[in-house]
Amino acid sequence: MASLPFTDQPATGGTQPAAPSSPMSPGDEARPGTPGTGENVCPACGGSGHVDGRPCPNCEGTGRVTVGIGGA
Ligand SMILES: [Zn+2]
Structure with missing residues (x-):
């Protein structure tokens, strides 16, 4: 038994450049997930x-941008 090939590798693209953070659009005021933004x-x-x-x-x-909320 246990003769199955080891195929537990994640299907990552691996083609993205070394980005230090999440991708942002020019219209974004903050990174997605930043507190105080939406x-x-x-x-x-x-x-x-x-x-x-x-x-x-x-x-x-995308039709959406991340902006600050809460009345800056
Ligand atoms: Zn737009």
Whole structure:
């Protein structure tokens, strides 16, 4: 028994550059998960993720940005 091949490796891409933190969009005010911030609809594209038929540069096509909340 126990003749199965060892295939317990995680399916990681391994193609990302060495980013020190979570990816941020230009429209983000903070990293996702930062206390005091929240996800909001991108004001540049209205949440559609596209502007003039192209991916929104503000949210990078996600339609959402992370902004500070709580009345800064
Ligand atoms: Zn946008």
